[in-house]
Amino acid sequence: MKKNLYRYAALAGLIAAAMLPAGSMIAPAAAQIGGIVHDPRNYAQNILTAARTLEQINNQIKQLQNQATSLVNEARNLQSLPTSTLQELQGQVDRTRGLLAEAQRIAFDVGDTQKAFDARYKGAALSGPQAALVANAEARWNDSVGAFQDAMKVQAGVVTNMGAARQSISTLVTASQSATGALQAAQAGNQLLALQSQQLGDLAAAIAAQGRAEMLDAARAAAAEAEGRERFRRFRKGN
Structure with missing residues (x-):
């Protein structure tokens, strides 16, 4: 139950920050629930970092897939003709x-x-x-x-x-x-x-x-x- 409250509080902080006008952006205040301090700005930064890390991992996976495909093609190009006259x-x-x-x-x-x-x-x-x-x-x-x-x-x-x-x-x-x-x-x-x-x-x-x-x-x-x-x-x- 407390975890859900923390998430709702963090979400509310992000929504409030997003609704502020461009010129009046202020640092969101830290929320304190049940004795635990939750900083929406830090939470958002962590999410952004995780998203970037996930994107890097996906790029690395694509590179590995391309390398595997290249190796398969090279192996095909090196196969000898089974027929000889x-x-x-x-x-x-x-x-x-x-x-x-x-x-x-x-x-x-x-x-x-x-x-x-x-x-x-x-x-x-x-x-x-x-x-x-x-x-x-x-x-x-x-x-x-x-x-x-x-x-x-x-x-x-x-x-x-x-x-x-x-x-x-x-x-x-x-x-x-x-x-x-x-x-x-x-x-x-x-x-x-x-x-x-x-x-x-x-x-x-x-x-x-x-x-x-x-x-x-x-x-x-x-x-x-x-x-x-x-x-x-x-x-x-x-x-």
Whole structure:
């Protein structure tokens, strides 16, 4: 009961102070109830201090909440992409390289190419004995046929890789769209770039194999023309 009287007295003092004109504000008198002195002005100051303290606490709570949200976002950005197509891409590259390594008669090697041309396409190969001319002509024909067969095998391998590449693209695009952070999105993009590089490698391999076949066929035609001139020269000399 006494506590309620104290509160009513304090409230009455605050109301009375608030109703005074602006120019006639005077220090409120302390109220004495039951032998206990209650100062309304001190009570109001305590309430104001408590309100400010509560506001500071709320601000600190908001800062902690923002920091927690930031940490959660950073954790998401650091999560790795659960999907990887590296093994499939390496397998496709290895298959294409294997097809190129199976090149018949003349490998994709500068030294081997030079040796083959020296032996069958120029110089003594076009001016030797009759049996040697026939053998070299057959060897050049086999080179051309083998090169065209190699080109077709590489092209077939590239077409086969296209099916696997299509599946990889679908997987990576889906993973990119469902990425939860910056790292996952970046990793998906990097894998798509790797897939594009693999496809460019397949295209380069197909072009190289096709070009090799066409160049060998052109070299065969040029060698056959030179051999024909040699045969004609011998024919005339024999007459």
